[in-house]
Amino acid sequence: MSGQKLVGSERQEALSQIPQWKEAEGRDAIKRTFQFNDFKEAWAWMNKVADVADKDDHHPEWFNVYNKVDVLLATHTCNGVSDKDIKLAKTMDSFFQN
């Protein structure tokens, strides 16, 4: 993981691998909303993600209410989206089975 800001074709290629993620408005970041059947499912998913995030020392910005989790990913050291965000997005997608 370089943690360097993704730009140009490299960025497009990376984003094409996570088609459910969208560019955030007003900020160089990516976002996705995950919806679960209930809080228990949402929380189980968040726990799995939290474990990976902390091991990789790369943390999401996320908002939860009941069965819904809004996630925003960015890399503050490069002030944009890096390969660390792409990796975490893929991890989140892979843990999401709905």
Next chain:
Amino acid sequence: MSGQKLVGSERQEALSQIPQWKEAEGRDAIKRTFQFNDFKEAWAWMNKVADVADKDDHHPEWFNVYNKVDVLLATHTCNGVSDKDIKLAKTMDSFFQN
């Protein structure tokens, strides 16, 4: 827990028990920000809260980034603040040792 909207002196008395919580702007809800030393501490606290919230079937709206957790509590069935929110706020406070 009645889940009924707290108003008037009953509300003031209840809020006086949780002085670190403030009224939210533009919405009948209460809010507090919790700051921890790192993500691991924040997450451990959130896990303890999540367990109680799910047992009581009364869930917070919360936003986490790294060591910070912004919480908003309201009771949607009464469209305001009820004793359920006061109870959850006290639980959160009691788990917060910083």
